[in-house]
Amino acid sequence: MHIKKTLNMNQVKKLISEVLAARNRYLDTVRQLSETQAQWKPSPEVWNVVDITEHLYRAEHGGIHGMWKVMQASRDGKKTWEGEKFHKGLTIEEIVERTWKPKEIVPAVAAPRLGGPIGFWAASLESLQVELNAFGHELNDEELESLIHPHPISGPLDIRQRFEFLRFHIDRHLNQVEELKSLMPH
Known part of the structure; x- marks a missing residue:
């Protein structure tokens, strides 16, 4: 049992490190x-x-909060999901391919609305790694x-898929930033 726990904890650490790497790539660019x-627009x-x-900050903050709520509710003996797990075993890339339209409409809760300096939002996005690390520390292997x-567009995602989504989502928007950079006046 101890060996299994170590292997799975390594999986949690690996998933978190993949999100950190994506976050660092994004922040280094912006x-x-x-x-x-x-x-510029x-x-x-x-x-x-x-x-x-x-948007990245709002979406990730909400995602981490939601995962933590589900974990705590489960530990409190409350049912957290009763539907079919129809994405079981799929990667986030496979799920997005199946569930997203080419140009998806952002859920209102994750929509940008305040604007302001890039330094503020970059620091805010960076700060979420502390929350993610703390959540990962609390997470049990089996969870x-x-x-x-559930994701508002893709539906029921397990926690592994949610971690993958964080990485995927940051990288997706890094590509948007790179595209914007290529269009900026010199």
Whole structure:
């Protein structure tokens, strides 16, 4: 039993380190931009780097909070998911491919709405690693695939898939930032 726990804890640590690596790639990129560049939009309906970073913060903060609530409810003996686990065993890339439209509408709770300096949102996004590490420390091995926290677009995701989603989501938006950078006036 001790060996199994160690192997699974390594899986949690691996998932968290993958999110950290994605976060660092993203932050390294946005911190190279001036405030003017971070605020620049090619058109009114396109998010700028500040909007994207605020969105990442709001989405991840809500996701970590939701996972933690599900974990605690389960430990308190409350049922947390009663539906079918139809994404069981799939990677987040497979799930997104099956469930997302090419241009998805952001859930209101994760929509950027405050704006402001890129430094604030970069620091806020970076601070979420503390919450994620603390959650991972509390997480038991068996909970990675037994706990379900539904995503507003993709539906029921287990905690492993939720960790994968955090990494995927940051990288997805890093690609948007890179695209914006290529369009910025020089």
